[in-house]
Amino acid sequence: MTVYSFGSGPTVLPPEVKESICAGINPDGGGTPSVLEMTFTGAAYADIQAEAESRLRSLLSIPETHRVLFLQGGASAHFALVAMNLLGPRDAAGYIDSGLWARRAIAEAAHWGEIRVVGRTCSQGRLPPQESWRISPDLVYLHVTTNETAEGKQFRRLPETGAVPLVADMSGDLLSEPLDVGRFGLIYASAQKNLGVAGLTIVIVRTDLLGRANPLTPAPFDYTKQSAANSRVNTPPTAAVHIANCMLGWLLAQGGLSAMATRNQRKADRLYATIERSGFYRSPVAADDRSRVNVRFHFPDPLLDAVFFEQAEAAGLLHLKGHPNVGGVRANLYNAVPEAAVDALIVFMDRFERQWG
Numbered sequence: 001m002t003v004y005s006f007g008s009g010p011t012v013l014p015p016e017v018k019e020s021i022c023a024g025i026n027p028d029g030g031g032t033p034s035v036l037e038m039t040f041t042g043a044a045y046a047d048i049q050a051e052a053e054s055r056l057r058s059l060l061s062i063p064e065t066h067r068v069l070f071l072q073g074g075a076s077a078h079f080a081l082v083a084m085n086l087l088g089p090r091d092a093a094g095y096i097d098s099g100l101w102a103r104r105a106i107a108e109a110a111h112w113g114e115i116r117v118v119g120r121t122c123s124q125g126r127l128p129p130q131e132s133w134r135i136s137p138d139l140v141y142l143h144v145t146t147n148e149t150a151e152g153k154q155f156r157r158l159p160e161t162g163a164v165p166l167v168a169d170m171s172g173d174l175l176s177e178p179l180d181v182g183r184f185g186l187i188y189a190s191a192q193k194n195l196g197v198a199g200l201t202i203v204i205v206r207t208d209l210l211g212r213a214n215p216l217t218p219a220p221f222d223y224t225k226q227s228a229a230n231s232r233v234n235t236p237p238t239a240a241v242h243i244a245n246c247m248l249g250w251l252l253a254q255g256g257l258s259a260m261a262t263r264n265q266r267k268a269d270r271l272y273a274t275i276e277r278s279g280f281y282r283s284p285v286a287a288d289d290r291s292r293v294n295v296r297f298h299f300p301d302p303l304l305d306a307v308f309f310e311q312a313e314a315a316g317l318l319h320l321k322g323h324p325n326v327g328g329v330r331a332n333l334y335n336a337v338p339e340a341a342v343d344a345l346i347v348f349m350d351r352f353e354r355q356w357g
């Protein structure tokens, strides 16, 4: 039986990527130092990080105005670090409260300066409509969570922020489709959703936003110092960078981000179409706000949740449980989840509906 995982993260990895990860770990059957054993100040590691950066730049067409940093901490640490790096004591930053992850970002940033919530979601199944946002020009940045991974919501259109720099937590959807990086002041993302394993956080920052860090910022998390030191103020997560490099190579070989976007769109469309035509499964998210990355659905009777998970697991379909805050079913369709996984899930859903619908 083929087993498919739809977990929320760390993501599954494509078999070819696992092979190239292993090749780096065991280069010639054990003789020479592997990527795990390289000194981080040496040329061999520098080459791996430079290759990862150049692949990322090429996939996302990152302009020269932006630096790429390879850091630790995870997006949850960068909720505070973004504010520590960008928000001065007399500054105010705008945040869009779009859901669970946005609220965590707001709570962490609020320790470091004035945070104004300038757009708020009115219900769990909707994003705050962009027409209602109040973006005043004195904000030093506007923070959005482009994909709310727990509730399965995604902004399909980037906001117009005028001269206010746009800052985005893109942990859920970075590299899932082409992106106009020039529109952003700063992007940050944990790697374990679309870019490999946990331990690495990618920060893409426009150079004119550097040089403002709060003096209390620890050096390994000071974007300015890390930018000057090529992300090597201290030991970077070298193994996670190697794995991200393998993943980025795979994304290029797949045809880049427009090919990924086509495939990701197809995966999500087919799953939402199955939900729509059934009359049994229900999507709790408004049609315009549905995420392509995390597809959620509910049953008429929540008691069926447990039955569904048990039968799905027996059919080789793993990790479909929704985020504990929202319940129901959630299929996470990160880049590495193959279309065959979605095919298998749809076959199973049709069968489950015939049995229980």
Ligand SMILES: *Cc1c(COP(=O)(O)O)cnc(C)c1O
Pocket: 009, 073, 074, 075, 076, 077, 101, 145, 147, 148, 149, 169, 170, 171, 172, 190, 193
């Ligand atoms: C997963 C996720 C996070 C948390 O990432 P960690 O690496 O666990 O800190 C933050 N924001 C979003 C949108 C996510 O999907």
